[in-house]
Amino acid sequence: MSFSFGFSGDDIDHDVDESQTQQTPAITTQAQPPASYSAFPVAGKPQxxxxxxxxxxxxxxxxxxxxxxxxxxxxxxxxASETRLRLPRRELWDVRVQLMAEDDEVVNGEDRVDDGGLGKHDVKTGIYEGGFKSWESSIDLVKVLAAQDELTAAQQASSLRVVELGCGTALPSLAMFTWIMQRQSRSQWHQKPCSFILADYNPSVLRLVTLPNFVLAWALHNTHNPVLQDAFNIEGELELSPEIIQAFEQFLSSSGIHLSFISGAWSPEFISCLYDLPAFSSDLSAPITLMVGAETIYSPFALQAFTQTVFTILERERGSGATAAAYVAAKRLYFGVGGSLDDFIEAARSKGATVAELREECEGVRRGVVHCILQQS
Structure with a gap:
């Protein structure tokens, strides 16, 4: 008998009040065929x-x-200077349609881990599919980023690097990407190298949700582009063509924006992948590195791995002279599975971090957002 997370309920819907809470994660037991890797990190299992x-x-x-x-x-x-933000998210049913159209590799009768547990089937009881969904804490984090206005501070830096850990639908990164496009339209953004590093345990989440959301955000902001003239003929759908993909790539290049993707467990190898990226190997002085993470500390195992990763990066950035900070959003307590925002705050302060609690939601399941930095020695 193996254990897996059973997240119930749909992802956040645009016509649902933002303060409405979802059911909390619960541990369920279900007989599962053995697999080489689990669909999410589990202590004691291959990662x-x-x-x-x-x-x-x-x-x-x-x-x-x-x-x-x-x-x-x-x-x-x-x-925030902006009063309202509209972010696109690929529909979960559309992800399933794509997976059903693909020739899935099946291992021991189960969908490959690259499909994040969705595969050719509808929702399967006891299978974690959180990476494909948007959670309340990610919206809390977007609101904090809007209030902190990190983009204004980034204008004084040589470059901006945004690292989203456990990105999933990547709402915080999408928000910053959208704000950059809005400022470009108003001639309020002085072009500089800007890198978004999107990291999720499952590669399927990155290719099926994270990147499509960036393409959607770009297209919806650039509907005046002739190449997109007939792309929105059906409401709620973006028709893609080679010309549209090429225009998206050209926009990124001309804007100095780079998108990078890392899958897999948080580990020393993950840190190596991160620092092998051009964004971290350039010799630009005085860069700003922002780490963001929402709903990433849902268990003691995840909390330990996430905290170690965050502080390894903060320490390396401090040593290189970069300005670095981490914004972390989570529930105050993950009932039944352990892990909590308070545990992260305690661990961060034990590592010498200055931690500021920027936001707290008290209705329903309590949630919060904190800001962490390491002071220069």
Whole structure:
């Protein structure tokens, strides 16, 4: 008998009040055929190795169309310059349609881990599919990023590096990507190298949800582009073509924006993959590195691995003279599975970090967002 997370309920819906809570993770037992790797990190089981993925490879695997919905986030109450933000998210059913159309490799009668447990089937009881969904804490984190206005500070830096750990649908990174496009439109963004490093345990999440959401965000902001003239003929769908993919790549290149993808477990190999990226190997002085993570500390095992990864990066950045900070959003307590935001705060302070608690949600399941830095020695 093996254990797996059973996250119930749908992902956040745009017509549901943002304060509405989801059911909390619970441990369920279910007989499962043995597999080489689990669909999410589990203590004592083999972990997926850290792997770099190329943007061009993921782009080549996009389907001919993407179905999406829009999530409206009100950031006016948080002192942000922008009062409302609309972010696209690929529909979960559309992910399943793509997987059913692909020739899936089956191992021991189960869908390969690269499919994140979705495969050719509908939702399967006891299978973790959190990486494909958006969680409340990611919205909390977007609101904090809006209020902190990190992009204004980044204008004084030589480059900006955003590392989202456990990115899933990548709402925080999508928000920053969208704000950059908005500032470009108003001539309020002085072009500089800007890298988004999207990391998730499952490579399937990166190729099926994370990258498609970036393509959708770009397309919805650039509907005036002639190449997109007929791309939105059906409401809630973006028709893709080689010309549209090429225009997306050209936009990234001309804007100095780089997208990188890393899958696999948080580990020394993950750190090596990160620092092998051009964004971290350049000799630009005074860069800013922002780490963001939402709903990543749902168990003691995940908490330990996440904390170690965050502080390894913070320490390396401090040693190189970069300005670095981490924004972490999570529930105050993950009932039944351990892990909590308070445990992370305690661990961070024990490592010498300055931790500021920036936001707390008290309705329903309590959640919070904290900001962590290591002071220069």
């Amino acid at each position: 997926l190795p850290a792997t770099l993925h190329s943007l061009s490879d993921f782009l080549s695997q996009l389907p001919s169309k993407l179905a999406y919905d829009l999530l409206d986030i009100d950031v006016a109450d948080d002192g």
